[in-house]
Amino acid sequence: MFGSIGRKGFELKDSAETFLKEVSGIWFLTRETLYCSFIEPLKGKPNKWGPVWVQMEEVGVKSTVIVFLVAFLIGVILAFQTAYQLEQLGALEFVGALVGVAVTRELGPLMTALVMAGRVGASFTAEMGTMKVSDEILALETMALNPVKFLITPRFLAILIMLPCLTVMADLMGILGGFFIGVTTLGIDPTPYIDNSLDRMQLKDFVSGIIKSIVFAGIIVMVGSYLAFVIEGGAEKVGQNTRSSVVVSMILIIIADLFFTAIFFFFT
Amino acid sequence: MISVTNISKSFGEGAKRIQVLDNFSADFERGKITSIIGGSGSGKSTVLRHLIGAYKPDSGKIIIDGEDITKMNNEQMNEVRKKFGILFQSGALFNSMTVEDNVALPLREHTELPMSTIKIMVTMKLEMVGLRGCEHLKPAQLSGGMLKRIALARAISLDPKIVFYDEPSAGLDPISIGVIDKLMIDLSRKMGITSIVVTHELPSAMRISDKIIMLFKGKIIAEGNPEEIRNSQDSRVLQFINGSPDGPIPFSKSQKDYGEELKEMSLY
Numbered sequence: 001m002f003g004s005i006g007r008k009g010f011e012l013k014d015s016a017e018t019f020l021k022e023v024s025g026i027w028f029l030t031r032e033t034l035y036c037s038f039i040e041p042l043k044g045k046p047n048k049w050g051p052v053w054v055q056m057e058e059v060g061v062k063s064t065v066i067v068f069l070v071a072f073l074i075g076v077i078l079a080f081q082t083a084y085q086l087e088q089l090g091a092l093e094f095v096g097a098l099v100g101v102a103v104t105r106e107l108g109p110l111m112t113a114l115v116m117a118g119r120v121g122a123s124f125t126a127e128m129g130t131m132k133v134s135d136e137i138l139a140l141e142t143m144a145l146n147p148v149k150f151l152i153t154p155r156f157l158a159i160l161i162m163l164p165c166l167t168v169m170a171d172l173m174g175i176l177g178g179f180f181i182g183v184t185t186l187g188i189d190p191t192p193y194i195d196n197s198l199d200r201m202q203l204k205d206f207v208s209g210i211i212k213s214i215v216f217a218g219i220i221v222m223v224g225s226y227l228a229f230v231i232e233g234g235a236e237k238v239g240q241n242t243r244s245s246v247v248v249s250m251i252l253i254i255i256a257d258l259f260f261t262a263i264f265f266f267f268t
Numbered sequence: 269m270i271s272v273t274n275i276s277k278s279f280g281e282g283a284k285r286i287q288v289l290d291n292f293s294a295d296f297e298r299g300k301i302t303s304i305i306g307g308s309g310s311g312k313s314t315v316l317r318h319l320i321g322a323y324k325p326d327s328g329k330i331i332i333d334g335e336d337i338t339k340m341n342n343e344q345m346n347e348v349r350k351k352f353g354i355l356f357q358s359g360a361l362f363n364s365m366t367v368e369d370n371v372a373l374p375l376r377e378h379t380e381l382p383m384s385t386i387k388i389m390v391t392m393k394l395e396m397v398g399l400r401g402c403e404h405l406k407p408a409q410l411s412g413g414m415l416k417r418i419a420l421a422r423a424i425s426l427d428p429k430i431v432f433y434d435e436p437s438a439g440l441d442p443i444s445i446g447v448i449d450k451l452m453i454d455l456s457r458k459m460g461i462t463s464i465v466v467t468h469e470l471p472s473a474m475r476i477s478d479k480i481i482m483l484f485k486g487k488i489i490a491e492g493n494p495e496e497i498r499n500s501q502d503s504r505v506l507q508f509i510n511g512s513p514d515g516p517i518p519f520s521k522s523q524k525d526y527g528e529e530l531k532e533m534s535l536y
Binding site for chain 2: 127130131135
């Protein structure tokens with residue numbers, strides 16, 4: 001019996017060791033990426049903006065439709081769900097305030113990040129993972145080009161700029177969705193709806209949402225890149241790591257969201 | 269040009285430890301073509317990966333152009349890497365870029381040349397490999413032989429002093445092999461490039477090499493010019509030349525005795 005406990009103990013130790021290895025791996029890659037993206041340009045090796053533009057289009061512009069759709073529908077759903085409760089309290093005109101605050105503080109950044117983790121994080125891992133297995137990353141290294149600078153930095157900068165932009169647009173779409181349903185279906189007058197919303201929403205709600213989205217951007221690109229760079233072997237591993245990349249970044253996004261929400265809750 | 273003294277390398281730990289290279293020493297002369305031949309798993313690719321700095325040996329020295337690369341950090345290694353070009357077995361062209369961008373990449377990243385000059389240089393390199401006019405194609409649109417030739421054009425785009433070839437003729441038809449052989453000879457004779465070729469294609473190695481090194485299980489078993497190799501009396505060399513399936517290099521790759529393994533299985 002003790003033998004089996006001992007074995008379990010060793011297994012636990014092994015998996016803890018693997019976990020810590022992965023964490024330190026992501027940390028080192030993040031440090032290298034930050035160095036390549038922000039410190040090296042100051043030392044006279046400027047970033048090339050061409051690839052960043054390409055990635056910004058890939059990451060940002062091409063994601064607008066899906067982000068718009070999700071955010072708009074979230075606004076609609078939220079309006080319906082809150083109206084159901086608020087009506088019983090006779091406070092139907094507060095639907096606007098509730099939708100506005102919930103979307104800017106929480107749902108806008110979170111839903112945008114989750115959609116992007118699926119859409120962009122997966123494509124980062126699949127693309128760079130395929131490059132890894134077909135020796136393209138080794139080829140970069142042997143050409144004295146830093147793969148981090150060449151592959152991760154453009155993606156990092158692109159998503160760092162585009163995710164907050166998309167979040168702002170998602171916020172607007174969510175509020176618009178709520179307004180649309182509030183006015184057409186729930187029968188709230190447009191003027192009190194808007195007044196109430198503007199009354200309740202504060203700049204800090206919006207800013208805290210943007211800060212979160214910057215953190216989420218970092219999580220998506222670092223998890224996606226790390227899981228691509230550690231791939232050894234073939235197509236099977238690319239598939240596995242692409243899946244892990246989506247799952248891990250989603251979990252980390254939720255955890256980071258909790259963490260930041262708690263900070264904003266206690267310190268503002 | 270390159271001299272390797274007593275490098276050893278093993279992978280894995282404990283019972284799974286495999287000695288891949290065992291006191292490997294060799295000299296690669298300036299302007300000559302040296303081939304490293306051997307069966308699969310004989311350690312020849314490992315030698316190549318040591319020479320390009322992808323692996324660090326457990327012990328021994330690798331001197332390129334008077335400098336010991338085993339003691340270098342990444343930045344110093346990058347300076348050395350600019351002196352050599354590598355033709356990978358798979359070509360390792362960047363699939364997302366056109367042929368022109370692939371060949372131009374080292375020039376754009378490591379030189380300050382204007383775009384127009386780079387374009388002219390790319391055309392010259394493509395003419396050298398006989399594929400002028402494919403600038404706009406993507407690697408996926410090329411045949412295997414063309415892929416290798418474009419990869420060679422990229423490898424020589426910075427006019428390196430040393431070119432490494434990893435299985436240049438693997439998976440090609442006889443005519444394409446002939447083309448690659450001719451290109452290798454031209455580069456070496458006309459431009460004085462030191463070439464190191466890792467291959468298992470014996471006829472091709474016999475045609476092009478000034479010196480052949482034959483590896484078996486991480487050890488050198490024969491060394492000399494093609495004539496000496498052809499006249500060798502070593503049974504392992506003879507087996508390789510004749511391509512007999514069984515002999516001193518055994519047919520079975522299994523580590524364990526067959527009878528032992530069957531006996532163990534019957535116990536369960």
